[in-house]
Amino acid sequence: MSIKQRLILSNIGMVVLPIVGFLLVEAILGYVMFVVFNGSMEGQDLQLFFNMRLIAIALILVITNGLLTYYVSRSIIAPIKKLTLSARNISEGDLEYSVATNKKDELGELSNTFEAMRLSLKQAKEDQSRYERNRQELIASISHDLSTPLTSIKGYVKGIQDGVANTPEKLERYMDVIYKTANDMDGLIDNLFRYSKLDIEYIPFEFEEVDLYSFFTDFIDELAFDLETEKGKATLQADKNTNYIVKADREQLRRVVTNIVQNSLKYMDKDRKKIGVFLKSEAQQIKIEMKDNGSGIAKQDIPCIFESFYRTDTSRNSSAGGSGLGLAIIKKIIEEHGGKVWAESELGKGTSIYFTLKKVSS
Incomplete structure (x- = not known):
């Protein structure tokens, strides 16, 4: 039941229930006083009946209005308190507090919308964490894959400088290794460049x-x-x-x-x-x-x-x-x-x- 329907029924109840209660009390009170106890329809007995009827009406109004107000306010305030607590937890970084509900009213719809937002934020946080881990792994991988061939090139260049490649054959072999290693590095850098452009959707596709x-x-x-x-x-x-x-x-x-x-x-x-x-x-x-x-x-x-x-x-x-x-x-x-x-x-x-x-x- 929607909040609007609940409020309408509550207002109707605040009018109908006191009237029904008043009629019941008047009938029961009159029966007890004038039939069971054989009271007089005039004088003090009649005045007592009017006084008790007035008190009963006041009590009925207070009780029915109080109960209806409590019921309606509770059905509205409780979900709002839950949403407030969830909003506070989310603002503090806690995305585990669920506000999902099976209620079909406006607050239920708001709670489920809020729950969808919470799950979306949680997923975004997990994606961000995963992205950060991947970024760190990417940096580590790039560092490793570039440092290994660089170390190799430096080693062969040092060998040439120190005169280890003391024959034309050795020198040619050293130069071939240096060229091949540099070529592999060029391929790695090209792949990194292409992968990064694909990752940010920078490469245009001509279909x-x-x-x-x-x-x-x-x-x-x-x-x-x-x-x-x-x-x-x-x-x-x-x-x-x-x-x-x-x-x-x-x-x-x-x-x-x-x-x-x-x-x-x-x-x-x-x-x-x-x-x-x-x-x-x-x-x-x-x-x-x-x-x-x-x-x-x-x-x-x-x-x-x-x-x-x-x-x-x-x-x-x-x-x-x-x-x-x-x-x-x-x-x-x-x-x-x-x-x-x-x-x-x-x-x-x-x-x-x-x-x-x-x-x-x-």
């Missing part, structure tokens, strides 16, 4: 209609040519008569599949490297699977591989290297396209990276 069948046919041809020297194989499995047209940024899409391939090749442990692309047309989207025959990913690591700086090699200095940002960049690009990305893997057999793109209706 156009892209035929995934043609796109992957060209991509697989290039990849197969590169893998030939290592006796590898790249294949595309799709129905050429099916509509695989999506809305996508061609350049960013190419970055996605390139990052996936680079990540796959990095962890290939088979003599014959295999990468397969599978296209599946669904009602509203196209699902793409990119499968390799690499070393696979442990089950507990799969949910984390799209996080920034996450690596399945906990030592962080495996020979595979990498910035730990490739898959995080993939996730951000696909989400900007309105799609989803996930992985399935089995240790020793390989990994499949899946992502979806919105289909263009034919």
Whole structure:
């Protein structure tokens, strides 16, 4: 019942209940005095009846108005006190005090709105804490990933300065290592720059209609040519008569599949490297699977591989290297396209990276 309805009924009750009470008291009092005790209808008995009736009316008015006022005020004041306490707790940083209620009146609606605000503030606080932890981890990861190659470069430069590279062959080898390490640092910085721009939505996306069948046919041809020297194989499995047209940024899409391939090749442990692309047309989207025959990913690591700086090699200095940002960049690009990305893997057999793109209706 709403507060307005409660107040209307209370006002009606303040009029009706005293009248009903007065009639009942008058009937009972008259019966007792003039029938049971055989009182006189005049003189002192009649005056006593009028006096007692007046007292009864006053008592009825006081009791009914008092009870109705108490009931109505209690139903309003109690929720207000609870809201006040919750507001005080929130102002002091305590977001655990719940004011949720199942009441259907205006104060109940206000309490539930306040509760939604409390939960929203609590979630924002948790998100902020998580963001701060991620920021600290990001800084630590950047520091580690930049200091390691820098230390290596300084070591080789010191070796050259000290005359350790005392032959042309050694000097060339030292310079090659320095160049490769500097090149890896350049790649890391490029990934950091791109990831940060994606994170603040600074990179503009130029969406156009892209035929995934043609796109992957060209991509697989290039990849197969590169893998030939290592006796590898790249294949595309799709129905050429099916509509695989999506809305996508061609350049960013190419970055996605390139990052996936680079990540796959990095962890290939088979003599014959295999990468397969599978296209599946669904009602509203196209699902793409990119499968390799690499070393696979442990089950507990799969949910984390799209996080920034996450690596399945906990030592962080495996020979595979990498910035730990490739898959995080993939996730951000696909989400900007309105799609989803996930992985399935089995240790020793390989990994499949899946992502979806919105289909263009034919």
